[in-house]
Amino acid sequence: MSDLPPWRPLLKGARQREGRSPAARWLQLATVAADGTPRLRTLVFRGWADGASLDLLTDGRSAKAAELRHQPGVELCWLLSRARCQFRLRGRLLALPPDLEMGERQRHWRGLSPGGRALWGWPAPGAPLEAGAPFPADLADDVPMPEHFQLLRIGIGQVELLELVGHPHRRRRWRREEGWREEILNP
Numbered sequence: 240m241s242d243l244p245p246w247r248p249l250l251k252g253a254r255q256r257e258g259r260s261p262a263a264r265w266l267q268l269a270t271v272a273a274d275g276t277p278r279l280r281t282l283v284f285r286g287w288a289d290g291a292s293l294d295l296l297t298d299g300r301s302a303k304a305a306e307l308r309h310q311p312g313v314e315l316c317w318l319l320s321r322a323r324c325q326f327r328l329r330g331r332l333l334a335l336p337p338d339l340e341m342g343e344r345q346r347h348w349r350g351l352s353p354g355g356r357a358l359w360g361w362p363a364p365g366a367p368l369e370a371g372a373p374f375p376a377d378l379a380d381d382v383p384m385p386e387h388f389q390l391l392r393i394g395i396g397q398v399e400l401l402e403l404v405g406h407p408h409r410r411r412r413w414r415r416e417e418g419w420r421e422e423i424l425n426p
Contacts, residue, residue, distance in 0.1 A: 243290050244419040246326070246398045246411075253322035266317040268295065270306040278306060282391075284317075285347060291395040291415060292333065296347060299387035300363040307332045313393060323403040330395040340390060348384040353377035359388045401426065 257263030356378040408426035
């Protein structure tokens with residue numbers, strides 16, 4: 240792994256303070272719809288690809304996949320309630336070389352539990368619900384990775400940390416273009 244930006248250990252420490260709570264892996268992804276309106280949803284953090292790129296997974300049939308093809312810029316918000324802080328990460332969806340993308344998708348697919356894989360066996364997200372449609376509770380290890388199992392690798396260009404403790408709160412920013420130099424901001 241490359242050298243870590245200075246905000247990464249702070250994020251790691253904040254996530255550790257969340258303990259075993261599943262919420263420590265949840266972050267919000269903001270995208271822009273084709274009509275220019277904002278969209279927000281919660282996804283599960285799947286790991287770091289390098290010092291400032293993280294992985295998320297999605298169903299390629301979802302609206303977010305189309306939104307990201309149209310506008311690859313995103314903002315992520317990671318609210319860590321026990322640590323009383325909020326990380327705001329700005330970046331963009333990275334286009335990976337096809338061989339690397341396929342290898343990374345397969346790695347993530349193999350790393351999911353049967354219950355975690357099950358989501359990709361469900362009907363298309365957002366489509367009308369059909370009576371009797373299959374919603375499997377799990378997909379076995381030998382089930383091939385579906386084409387709509389998609390990796391979202393987000394390259395981070397800016398991070399803000401809002402610490403919601405003390406008076407006044409503290410706010411800091413790091414930008415890749417500034418060599419991840421810390422800037423102190425008004426909260």
